[in-house]
Every structure is written in C-alpha cells, then in structure tokens.
Amino acid sequence: MRETIDIGIELGNTGSAVALAEDGGARVLRNNEYRDRTPSAVFMPRPGTTLVGRAARERLKAAPKDAYAGFVLRLGTAGEPYRFHRAGVTRTAEQLAAEVLKSLCRDAAHERGEPPAAAVIAVPASFTPEQHDAARRAAVLAGLGEDCPLLPEPVAVALAYGADGTARRGPWMVFSMGSSGFTASLVGERDGGLRLLGHVGAPHLGGGHIDRAIVDDLLAPAVVRDFGPRDFTRGSERWRTNFAKLQGAAEAAKIELSRATEAELYVDLTLDGGEETFSYTLTRGALDDLARPSYAEAVALCRRLLAENSLLPEDVDALLLAGGATLAPGLRELLADPRAGLGIRADHSQDPTTVAARGAALHAGTVPLPAAAPALARDEIAGLLRETRDALSRCTGLLDQAGTGVPGRLRAAVALLRETVGRLDDDLRRGGAAGWHTAAPSRTRALVLLRRLRDRLAELHGALTGDAGGESRRPAPLGTGPGPGLP
Ligand SMILES: Nc1ncnc2c1ncn2[C@@H]1O[C@H](COP(=O)(O)OP(=O)(O)OP(=O)(O)O)[C@@H](O)[C@H]1O
Ligand SMILES: [Mg+2]
Structure with a gap:
C-alpha cells in the first residue's frame, strides 16, 4: 500500500514533466512518445477532441485559433478565455493547465497501473498566491484532489541537486533557462524547510529567443541571398510556414552544437518559384556570438539578485543549472569564466531538463497521501x-x-x-x-x-x-x- 504521494510534476509554461519517487531517488516517467517532456500546449481540431503535447505544439503556428500554449503563466490572472474556433468552445487557463496535468497523470497511470491520487506540483518561481490557487484548482480539475502540495520550481530543483540543508548549508542559486525565459532564484533554509528566498526573471532570455535570433540574423538573410524572395520577414503572413520550419531547424542545429562544432541544416521552403531546399552550416562560434548577449544579461540579473539579498558570490554554496538551454557549452564556459561569469561554482551534475520534476518527486516521496x-x-x-x-x-x-x-x-x-x-x-x-x-x-x-x-x-x-x-x-x-x- 502506497503511503506517500510519490508523484512529482513540473508544470511549466512551455513544457511539463512527471517523475516518480522510488528507492530513495526519483525517476522521470516518459510520455506515450517516449519523451521526458510534454509541451504545455493544447489543440482541439474538432468538437470533443483534445490533443496535448507535441501534436498541439506543432499546430501553434499553423492553427493559431485551435491550438494554444503559454497558459500556465496566465493561471490566476484576469484575461480572456481561450477560444477554440473549430471545436466551437472556450477554455480558461485553468482548464487548459488541467489538460496538461491529465496527460501527465495518464503517463503516470500507464507506469503504475493506477492514476495518481495526488502529486507534488512544481510551479514557476514567479507565481503569486492567486496563481497558486489557480494551479490548485487546475489540479482538482485534473482529478488530483485538493491537497496537492505546490513547490516553487527552484526549490524542487535544489532538492534534486541534494540541497537538503544537512551536508551543505546553502543558500543556493538556481540558474534556470528554459524555452521561454530565464529565472535566477535564491533558495535556502528558513523556518525548518527549503524556501525560495528571492528571484528575478526575464521572459525574453530563453532558448526560444536564441532560436529566433538564429533565424532572423543568419538564416532569413541567407534565404534571401540564395533565392531572393521579396519581403521575407517574420511578420509577413505569407511566409509564416517557412519561418516556422526555419525556427524548428534552428533549434535542432543549436542542440546539435552542444556536442559538435558545426551543424548542417536543410529546410524545404515553399517560395515563389515552388519548393526549394535551403541549406546552411551553423557553427558553434556563430551561435555563441549570437547567444552571448543573452547569457551576459542573465549573469547580470544573477548579480542583481545577489546584491538585492546582500550576498557575495562566496556566500552562495553552488549555482544549480536547470532548463534545457543551460546545456549549451557556450553558456557553461561563460559561467566558468572567473571574470565574465559569476564566481560561483556551477553544479551541472543533474539533467537540467528533468531536474524540477525529479525534485518534486523526491519531495512527494516524503509527503503522506492525503486522507480520503x-x-x-x-x-x-x-x-x-x-x-x-x-x-x-x-x-x-x-x-x-x-x-x-x-x-x-x-x-x-x-x-x-x-x-x-x-x-x-x-x-x-x-x-x-x-x-x-x-x-x-x-x-x-x-x-x-x-x-x-x-x-x-x-x-x-x-x-x-x-x-x-x-x-x-x-x-x-x-x-x-x-x-x-x-x-
Ligand atoms: N543541448 C542543448 N543545447 C542548447 N539548448 C538546448 C539543448 N537542449 C535543449 N535546449 C533548449 O532548451 C529549451 C527547452 O528547455 P526546457 O525543456 O527546460 O524548457 P521549458 O521548461 O519547456 O521552458 P520554460 O521553462 O520556459 O517553460 C529549448 O529552447 C531548447 O532548444
Ligand atoms: Mg521550464
């Protein structure tokens, strides 16, 4: 008989993940596509059909009135509900977040043979009390009951890095760079538990921003040079599909560059004269040149957070990396640089793409299941x-x-x-x-x-x-x- 919650969920604005506490550790549960992360996106192609995850994320550009993402950060804020045109229904941010949670619960049920009765849910560091309430309501809608403990994402990350206040004293700084933003947080012991002590964020400093810069600064000018389409700009409705394809290829090449020094990219574009295959060689050097200003801005925000909390770099135990964008070697080199970096030892012993879900699961392994x-x-x-x-x-x-x-x-x-x-x-x-x-x-x-x-x-x-x-x-x-x- 299970006595603790055991299921940990990272409910992220762009992507989410679920993990299970077991044998004193935590294991990520893959979705039905065998992936660790499920995009926080919902697509309704017709009445009565709801798709969550990659299938929905891929429709965001092509079917912008039937597929939505970005609703997690809108939880608990005033705003128009989301209208799904083809399905003819509207949904609130809470209902859409519940769809993502339900999808993760299905993955957990597949693994364990029964749907979870509750979960520890890691939510963005910036969440207000109203947003926490809204996340709780989403959990109830998803069938997770009303007693799901919520953890700020950086606290979950710190737990997964072993920051439990016993062997190491903290505070820790969590450097979190995902798809759609950057957050620096301080986590430390307070009132007998690990708490979020402060955070700063910048929504424009994420991996998605770097992908867009690759397209706008390198790929789109090369397309114009090679094929000469007129008015080939991101804002032009006519080229929307081409830009979406370029952005996907830019992200794939960027990821490849964390292991290689060059990445070849091929994209089939639909231009005035018909189909054309565009090819480009992206180098690590060119990528680093593009990304460095974002990294430097993120480091500056970390320094500001230290100053706001009257801390010096040597007061901080470690810099804990979270979010897929922290896999970039260019960023890790900058963080290790004694002058351009922060001067805090960076810990990247954990997989940064799943660390928050695993931290939530570790905590879930200690919380008794809510009574019936x-x-x-x-x-x-x-x-x-x-x-x-x-x-x-x-x-x-x-x-x-x-x-x-x-x-x-x-x-x-x-x-x-x-x-x-x-x-x-x-x-x-x-x-x-x-x-x-x-x-x-x-x-x-x-x-x-x-x-x-x-x-x-x-x-x-x-x-x-x-x-x-x-x-x-x-x-x-x-x-x-x-x-x-x-x-
Ligand atoms: N090896 C890699 N090198 C560089 N960037 C990477 C690598 N792997 C993933 N990324 C980038 O990390 C980002 C995704 O990270 P993650 O899955 O942590 O984000 P997310 O949680 O979905 O987003 P957010 O936290 O903004 O809601 C993407 O921009 C992706 O391109
Ligand atoms: Mg994230």
Missing part, C-alpha cells in the same frame, strides 16, 4: 442532500394534505427551504466531481448548510405533523436558530 477526506465529504454531502430532498418532499406532502389549515409562516418556511435546497442541488450538479463543493472551504460550507437544513426540516416536519394532525402539540419555534441560506 474529500471523497468521504463528497459522499456525506450526497447523502445529506438525499435526506434533505426526502424530508422536503415529506413536508410538501403534509402541506398538501393539510390544505388551507396550515399557518402561512409554515408554508413560507417550507417554500424558502425548497428554494435553498434547489439552489444547492443545482450548484452541486453543475460543479460535478470538480465543482465548488470539492474545494475545502466550500465543502465545509456545504456540509454545514446541509446539516442545518436537515435539522430545520425535521423541526418543520414536527411542526407540520403537530398542526396538520390537529393535536395539541405546539409547533416548534421557527423564528429561532439559523435560517436556510446561511451561512
């Missing part, structure tokens, strides 16, 4: 509601039998209760398994309200049998005690 309380409460709510409806129909039956002989205040009281029960019933039906009644505070409210309704109906029933039966027993005092509709 929510399910019990749901059952209790359903049972109480049934009882309440029955009691109400008994009261209504008595009123009908009694005809006009019943005091008006009793009729009014029953009518009010009927309205309240109807409203509650509607809310519960609309909410379904993931509705408002499953959020802890609302669940408590629903239980309290239903218990009061039940007592009140029992009182009324007593009063009605007293009156309708023509016995001398006085009706229970209805003006006292809390009325329906409360609290």
